[in-house]
Amino acid sequence: MSIAMIFKVAVLAIFRNKTRSLLTCLGIIFGIAAVIAVLAIGKGASAMMVAEISQMGNNLVMVFPERRPAGAVHQGLGGGQNMTAEDVLAIKNELSHLIAYASPQVNAASQLMYQNKNWSTRVQGVSTEFPDIKNWTLRDGRFFSEQEERRAARVCVIGTSVANNLFGDEDAVGKTMRINNMAFKVVGLLNSKGANNWGDDQDDTVMAPYTTVSRVLQGSSFKSINMMNLSLHDMNDLDEAKREISALLRQRHKLADYQDDDFETRDTTEIMNTIGSVTGLMTVLLTVVAAISLLVGGIGIMNIMLVSVTERIKEIGLRMAIGATPFMILAQFLLEAIVLATVGGLLGVALGVGVARLIGAIKHWPIVIEVSSALFSFGFSAFVGVFFGFYPAYRASKLNPIDCLRYE
Amino acid sequence: MSHLIEIRDLYKIYAQSAEPVHALDGVSVSIDKGEFVAIMGASGSGKSTMLNILGCLDTPTSGTYLLDGVEVAGRSRKELAHIRNGKLGFVFQNFNLLPRTTAIENVELPDLYMGRLTRRARRRRALELLKRVGLGGRGTHTPAQLSGGQQQRVAIARALMNKPPVLFADEPTGNLDTKSSIEIMELFTELSKEGITIVMVTHEDDIAAYATRHLLMKDGHLVSDDGRTAAP
Numbered sequence: 001m002s003i004a005m006i007f008k009v010a011v012l013a014i015f016r017n018k019t020r021s022l023l024t025c026l027g028i029i030f031g032i033a034a035v036i037a038v039l040a041i042g043k044g045a046s047a048m049m050v051a052e053i054s055q056m057g058n059n060l061v062m063v064f065p066e067r068r069p070a071g072a073v074h075q076g077l078g079g080g081q082n083m084t085a086e087d088v089l090a091i092k093n094e095l096s097h098l099i100a101y102a103s104p105q106v107n108a109a110s111q112l113m114y115q116n117k118n119w120s121t122r123v124q125g126v127s128t129e130f131p132d133i134k135n136w137t138l139r140d141g142r143f144f145s146e147q148e149e150r151r152a153a154r155v156c157v158i159g160t161s162v163a164n165n166l167f168g169d170e171d172a173v174g175k176t177m178r179i180n181n182m183a184f185k186v187v188g189l190l191n192s193k194g195a196n197n198w199g200d201d202q203d204d205t206v207m208a209p210y211t212t213v214s215r216v217l218q219g220s221s222f223k224s225i226n227m228m229n230l231s232l233h234d235m236n237d238l239d240e241a242k243r244e245i246s247a248l249l250r251q252r253h254k255l256a257d258y259q260d261d262d263f264e265t266r267d268t269t270e271i272m273n274t275i276g277s278v279t280g281l282m283t284v285l286l287t288v289v290a291a292i293s294l295l296v297g298g299i300g301i302m303n304i305m306l307v308s309v310t311e312r313i314k315e316i317g318l319r320m321a322i323g324a325t326p327f328m329i330l331a332q333f334l335l336e337a338i339v340l341a342t343v344g345g346l347l348g349v350a351l352g353v354g355v356a357r358l359i360g361a362i363k364h365w366p367i368v369i370e371v372s373s374a375l376f377s378f379g380f381s382a383f384v385g386v387f388f389g390f391y392p393a394y395r396a397s398k399l400n401p402i403d404c405l406r407y408e
Numbered sequence: 409m410s411h412l413i414e415i416r417d418l419y420k421i422y423a424q425s426a427e428p429v430h431a432l433d434g435v436s437v438s439i440d441k442g443e444f445v446a447i448m449g450a451s452g453s454g455k456s457t458m459l460n461i462l463g464c465l466d467t468p469t470s471g472t473y474l475l476d477g478v479e480v481a482g483r484s485r486k487e488l489a490h491i492r493n494g495k496l497g498f499v500f501q502n503f504n505l506l507p508r509t510t511a512i513e514n515v516e517l518p519d520l521y522m523g524r525l526t527r528r529a530r531r532r533r534a535l536e537l538l539k540r541v542g543l544g545g546r547g548t549h550t551p552a553q554l555s556g557g558q559q560q561r562v563a564i565a566r567a568l569m570n571k572p573p574v575l576f577a578d579e580p581t582g583n584l585d586t587k588s589s590i591e592i593m594e595l596f597t598e599l600s601k602e603g604i605t606i607v608m609v610t611h612e613d614d615i616a617a618y619a620t621r622h623l624l625m626k627d628g629h630l631v632s633d634d635g636r637t638a639a640p
Binding site: 005008009012016314315317318319320321322323324325326327328400401402405 | 463485493506521570
């Protein structure tokens with residue numbers, strides 16, 4: 001008798017007891033479904049976090065002037081005055097093989113005014129490359145030009161929150177508003193990004209040429225900037241980029257070997273790593289839960305198969321009497337268990353995907369269903385079938401035909 | 409000229425209890441091709457044990473058993489299964505059909521384990537056999553839809569599937585009414601005339617009357633054999 005025949009016999013036996021077969025599968029079905037659904041939601045959540053982090057900027061590296069104690073006053077990050085827009089230009093020119101975009105950033109807390117409405121926010125003085133670094137896109141109008149940047153024109157681009165608060169339903173682009181009592185022309189309106197991971201409203205912002213902000217709003221004679229935003233071609237070059245940026249800045253700032261850096265770099269990989277470790281922990285926990293649920297499902301299968309062997313003992317005796325070898329009996333019951341487990345696994349994957357989609361739709365959560373986790377669950381359920389199906393099948397194959405036929 | 413079935417000094421001793429039970433206590437008998445043999449005796453006489461050993465369902469404690477000239481005693485479970493599949497057919501008191509399985513599929517079962525025929529040939533042979541036992545139109549019925557007599561006919565058709573030279577029947581009419589019993593025994597008589605050897609266990613005299621040879625057993629001994637003189 002070929003394996004195909006034994007398979008057929010096993011499938012026929014399963015279909016002869018549809019209700020019991022389904023009940024046997026249930027443990028596996030729910031176990032796999034729970035794993036698939038929770039994994040889909042978990043992966044979706046971490047994908048969303050990663051997406052939000054990358055929204056902060058494209059391959060972003062930030063360089064801050066060193067917080068350097070000035071007398072007794074300890075200044076915050078970006079409080080140093082030793083970094084200039086020329087540093088940014090130098091990095092962009094000399095490290096163009098690593099750096100795609102570079103923008104200095106000068107911040108100025110400012111009071112905005114349009115007609116009778118007031119709004120206070122932070123004006124970011126940046127370069128024309130800033131939108132490419134931070135993934136800002138325009139809803140209306142344009143970003144300021146390089147020419148406007150060079151001549152420190154009084155133009156600005158505003159976020160949606162500022163537009164709502166100052167302009168209401170009015171079209172902001174083309175209007176003139178006052179920043180710290182100086183007239184600025186609004187040339188563009190940014191697309192909304194919403195709140196960032198820390199709950200700050202990213203749309204509550206005004207962007208103007210850094211030249212303008214530095215000269216007009218800060219009124220500073222220094223050319224110092226608060227930070228520089230750099231965008232790498234490739235995040236794999238991160239270590240090399242940090243090394244070269246550091247070397248170049250040390251050279252430009254004329255630091256001797258014994259002196260510490262007077263700047264500090266930050267990048268999003270640190271945050272990504274944290275998320276990665278959280279996700280990793282979650283995956284381990286889910287795997288444990290999955291293993292337990294499948295163990296329970298497997299025990300269910302073994303239980304039913306043992307009952308089935310006892311219940312069908314006459315059938316076993318008859319099959320042996322008409323010529324089934326012990327191996328064929330073993331194969332039949334083992335295949336029954338495997339078919340039950342894998343069919344349960346398939347139904348479980350389908351149910352899990354369905355439940356994940358449903359929860360995602362109701363709660364508006366992103367869902368990421370990985371083919372690998374579905375395949376793994378399916379494969380594991382087959383293994384559960386083999387593992388927990390073997391003992392009952394082995395017992396069946398060891399039975400004596402006479403005892404089976406006489407069994408009452 | 410060797411016999412189809414030849415057993416010599418067959419012992420079957422059950423040693424589970426403190427006092428060993430000699431179910432077979434040195435039985436020797438030979439059966440030729442085409443004989444219709446009834447094994448009779450009171451319950452506990454050892455007739456069922458004898459049938460089980462002859463049917464390769466059980467193994468003797470000692471003694472020799474030649475089936476078709478081949479030694480059977482001492483074979484592995486797998487080899488015994490192959491012998492049962494190819495050379496022996498079984499008919500049981502309680503029919504032992506697979507429930508919720510059609511008559512055709514029940515009849516086809518022995519060849520599934522042998523795998524000699526193609527699917528189509530297997531189906532054709534099963535239908536032929538069902539027609540042969542008078543159930544031509546009942547192939548798609550399940551056991552629950554058949555009467556006791558009809559179920560036993562399906563069982564007989566199944567026993568004939570692999571064209572075995574010997575048919576073993578254990579109280580084949582024990583669960584049947586008189587009319588069905590007579591029909592089954594008439595079928596056995598026809599099969600016997602076609603050359604199939606039949607060995608049947610029964611305790612009913614009118615059923616045994618259909619056989620051409622009668623073995624009487626008592627306490628594990630063969631006490632009478634109207635075909636030949638029994639060994640002491």
